[in-house]
Amino acid sequence: MIRTWHISTVTDAARARIATARLATAHGVTAVERTRLVSALTAQLRQCLTKGGSWLLSVETAAVPAGGARLDVEVAPEKRPADDRRSPWRATVVLPDGAAGDDDGDGHVADDPASLAEALFGADEDAALVLDRLDEQERLVAFHREELHQTNQGVLALHGELDAAGRAQRELFDAEQRARKEAENARGRLTFLADASAALTAxxxxxxxxxxxxxxxxxxxxxxxxxxxxxxxxxxxxxxxxxxxxxxxxxxxxxxxxxxxxxxxxxxxxxxxxxxxxxxxxxxxxxxxxxxxxxxxxxxxxxxxxxxxxxxxxxxxxxxxxxxxxxxxxxxxxxxxxxxxxxxxxxxxxTLQRALLTDLPATPGLRLAARYLPATRGMNVGGDWYDAFRQPDGGLITVIGDVTGHGLRAAVMMSQLRTALRAYAVDGGSPGELLTRLHTFLHHLQPDLYATAVIARFHPDDPTLTWAAAGHPPPVLRTPDGRVRALDAKPGAMLGIPLRQRLKDHTVPLPPGSTLALYTDGLVERRAQGIDPGIHRLSSALAEFGPEELDGDLEGSADRLLRPLLRDSEHDDDVCLLLCHVHSSAADPAEPPGPLSSGLRL
Structure with a gap:
């Protein structure tokens, strides 16, 4: 249904405004929506009156396709020029569901003061409701504004804490990086110091x-x-x-x-x-x-x-x-x-050891050759020693020994044993008796020092070799037919141990052309191999010589014998070798007079 009002004066506008408000109230429009509609309509009508002329206000109740209804309000010129393409003013209010309005009547508003006053009071009531609603909304807005302010303060405080935490974390990270760098540098210095110290002390x-x-x-x-x-x-x-x-x-x-x-x-x-x-x-x-x-x-x-x-x-x-x-x-x-x-x-x-390793004596029918090689590591001076000297009865004593340890103490003890042996041998005695006296001497002189030794005795009138051993590797004998064997008869214990012992003599035939090798363990012993393989290598090397080599050049034979046994230039212990060769001719006319070279190699 469409209701229309002609407006040309203020009174017409006031009546149309009052009628529109009453229709909105009749159709259940809320006070806020009604006030919003009436206020907008009033502003539009004021503009129309300012422009002058006659205007037409139309209010239509129309149905909505989805169900419900709406209230359409339109203000347009009563006589619109053909060239005026401006759209009329329109406003639409959706009616509440189930709102039933009174569509009867033409919306006429009386001109008497009572009706206008009543309409004015009605407008004030709507304004009061709007103001109440506005106060409520303002209080709600104020509440939410305060809540938002508190929230913002909390967010700002949180951002401040996060920023402080971030700065603290960055500072900790930087400190950790510096500490790690300092630790790496310190570790590098310590590693360098340890490696350099090891190199210097090596x-x-x-x-x-x-x-x-x-x-x-x-x-x-x-x-x-x-x-x-x-x-x-x-x-x-x-x-x-x-x-x-x-x-x-x-x-x-x-x-x-x-x-x-x-x-x-x-x-x-x-x-x-x-x-x-x-x-x-x-x-x-x-x-x-x-x-x-x-x-x-x-x-x-x-x-x-x-x-x-x-x-x-x-x-x-x-x-x-x-x-x-x-x-x-x-x-x-x-x-x-x-x-x-x-x-x-x-x-x-x-110097002491060079002074102690003297020249070997010359004996008709018997040639001697000695080699001494100090250890290539450590002090290079040890207790290995050899000696050869005559006894009053014409016999020749040959000895090779090894005092435990290295350095000056071992060298001095070796000198004392050498001197003691020569002193004991003046009174005669067999190799076993001499070793027994040396054992007693060393035990009383140096209770915490020990030695090993082999003594072999040659006599020009006796084709027999007499020998005795005290804890020393066995002598190796090469017979004229080229066979080599170790004289491994049961030896005595080491010299100087706290044990009463009497060392025994052993004998073996010694025909012309025989060669006896006395040596220390440095020649035959190798780490992780033991001593037996070394004795076997020495025996094999000695077996390869011919009788004429040993007769003609015993010194050169000693060098050639050492060469395959000491292939490594580095050895941890002293090496001592004494070769005793009975010439194939008993008279040995080629024997030069005087002492033979000791072949000392230091």
Whole structure:
């Protein structure tokens, strides 16, 4: 149903507004929607009155296809020009479901004051409802605004906490990275220090240690070519002779090196402070002012023995590097001191041992050849020894022995045993009796030192070999027919053990052309193989010689015998060999007078 009002004056507009409000109320439109519709309509009608002319207000109740109804309001000019393409003003209000309006009547509003007043009061009631609703909405908005504000404050606080946590996490990560880098650097320094220490202590040659220091330090911790080792106890010509060696040079020394030697403290010479722990700062060196120098004394138990001087690989060292270099220098000084002490003791022991290994005597019908090779590792001086001398009755005593241990003590004990044996042999006695007296002598003289020995006795009037052994590898005998066998009759125990023993003599025929090999365990014993395979190799090598070789050149035969047995140039123990060859001709007219060479090989 369509209702229409003609509007040309304010009164017409007021009546149309009141009628529209009443229709909206009759169709159940809520006060808020009704007020919104009436307010919009009033504003439109005010514009129409301002423009002037006659206007037509239409209100239609129409059904909605999906069910329900709506209220359509339209304001348009009553007489619309043909060229006016503007759309009329329209408003639509959806009616509530089940709302039933009174479609009867034409919507006429009386002109009397009472009706207008009633309409005015009705509009005020709608405005009051809207205001109440507005107050309620404002309170709700205020509540939600406060809630949103609190939420925003919480979000801001959370963002602040997250940002602080992020910064703290970044700081922790950076600290962890720095700590990890420092740990890696520290591990690298410790690894370098351990490896360098092992390399320094592996050598007992102080010249080699000095040459090794630049190789270890350059270029990681020192500029290439800058490492110099100044040893005080070496003469100037020694440095001059080694000027081409790494780590040494001749010429004037920096003042910082002299101060390090005098004060026993590391010195840093540069045009700026080094800030290194335990290091004194000094002015730059006059020899090379542009090059920083770190001078570290090589300390011994009593006083500095030298100074290690170097330049940094970059501009300077950091504190941890300096501490590590000082510790490495301390270990290098200990290694150099130990090497010098070892070299000193070795020289003394070698001198003593050279003096003790005398020439072999010449005996008609019997030739002797001896070889002594010191161990290639360690002190190079041990207790292996051999000897040969005549007895008053014309017999010849040959002996080979081995005192346990190495070094000066073993060499001195070997000398005492050699002297004691010669003294006992003056009174005569068989090999077994002589070994028995040596056993008693050693047990009382050095209760904690032991020895092994074999004594063999030759006599020009007796074609029999008499021998006795005390804990020593058995002698090897080659007969003229080329057969070789070990004289492995049961030996006695080692000399010097806390046991009363009487060593027995053994005899074996010794026809012309026979060769007896006495030796120490260094010749036949190898690690993880035992001694028996070595004795077998010695027997096989001795069997390969012909009688004419042994008769004609016993010295050369000794060398050729050792060659296959010592194929490795390195051996851990001393090697001692004594060959005793009975010439095929008993008279041995070719025997030269005088003592034969001992063949000493040191």
């Amino acid at each position: 050598s007992l040659d102080h010249d080699e240690i000095v040459r090794l220091l630049p190789t270890l330090l350059e270029p990681r911790y020192a500029r290439s070519g800058s490492v110099d080792v100044w040893l005080f106890d070496e003469p100037a010509d020694h440095h001059a002779n080694h000027s081409a060696d790494a780590g040494r040079h001749s010429g004037p020394r920096p003042a910082a090196a002299v101060l390090a030697a005098r004060r026993g403290r590391p010195q840093y010479a540069a045009d700026h402070p080094g800030g290194l722990p335990g290091v004194d700062d000094q002015p730059p060196s006059a020899l090379d002012p542009t090059r920083p120098l770190l001078c570290i004394p090589l300390m011994t138990r009593r006083a500095p023995s030298g100074v290690l001087t170097m330049s940094p690989p970059d501009e300077h060292w950091d504190a941890d590097d300096a501490v590590m270099l000082i510790e490495l220098t301390r270990r290098a000084s200990i290694a150099i001191e130990n090497a010098k002490r070892f070299e000193h003791n070795r020289d003394i022991a070698e």
